Every structure is written in structure tokens, then in C-alpha cells.
Amino acid sequence: MRNSMHHQAGFSLIARVLHWLMALMVITMLFVGAGMVATVSERHAWLLQLHKPLGITILLLVIVRIGVRWAHGTPPLPSDLPLWQRLAAKLSHLALYALMLAMPLIGWTMESAGGYPVILFDGVTLPALVEASPGLYSTLRFMHTWLAYTLFLIVQLHLAAALFHVLVRRDSVMPSMSTGPLPGAKRSKG
16 A cells, blocks of 8 residues: 555665656746747747657646655655745645646647647547637636746746755755755655
8 A cells, every 4th residue: 555665765776767858848848838938930840840749748647657756655854944945845745746737738628729739659549528619728828837837936946945955054965855865764655
């Protein structure tokens, strides 16, 4: 049973690989999205062709990541971390996961409402999620834009928190995600 298993104090290898791969992909996606809205040149079409499959890949990987997190759990935060910082960590992680799920789904639905196909690569086009609707397209585009700003802000807060743990606290938080479990360190899931 999940709660009675003992686990090492760091993240599993698969969790670490997914974290760093998705961090690279999400940051890339934020810059691609910013580039898309900043240009009307031929680069816009190229960025859009990159944006759609990257978004769907993030959607698939976050689903895998949630499964890995559920199966393997997370290492405990340092015991001397103040309660408000523990709550902030939990809430920011929930927000990151929610946004990584919502952004691609909203984007896919938005493209469907706009009558635009979501082409992953030659010969593979995703089905439309909704009928074409200019009003829905406009609403979803607004949501997609503002959720992207929110994601960008939360990613910055996540990076700031990581730097705080590395440079100020010098605790086990960053090593648990970078180098993995410490030898012999075990914990119970809670």
C-alpha cells in the first residue's frame, strides 16, 4: 500500500528526469509563446508549429509526472522550515501542476474553437475538442494568455525558492531534485 512504503529522502530518478525535462520544455514554451505574440513575420508560423506539439508533449508528460509523484511520493521538506513556507511550497506545486494541465487543454480547445487544426507532425492531427465558435475562441485566447502570465510568475517564484534553498538555507531541497536520494536515507510516506 502506498502510505506504508518506505522511500529514500530524494526524488526518484524518473521524477528528476521528468522535472528537468519539463522545466526546459515549459521555459521554452513560455519564450515561444512570447515570440508568437511579438511577431507577425514568417517566424510566427514556425513558432506556432513548434508551440502546438510542445504543448501536447507537456500535457502528456505532466500526466506521467503526476502518476510518478503519486507512486513515489516526495521527500520531506526540512523539519525546521516555517509552516508558511511549507504551505507556499505545496500551493505553488499544485498551481504548477494545474497550469501544466490546463494550458495545453485550453490551447487545444481554443484552436478547435478557432477552427484551426492541432497538428503534431506530418500526418498526425488531433481531433477538435469543440465546434468552431469565435466567441469561445476569444474567451479561451484571453484565458490562455493570462494563465501563461500566471505560469511565468509561478515559475519565477519556484526558481527564487530553489535559489533560496541553495544559497541561503543550504539545505537538502535542491540536492533531492538534482542528485537524488542520499545513501541510506529513508523515510515513510505520509
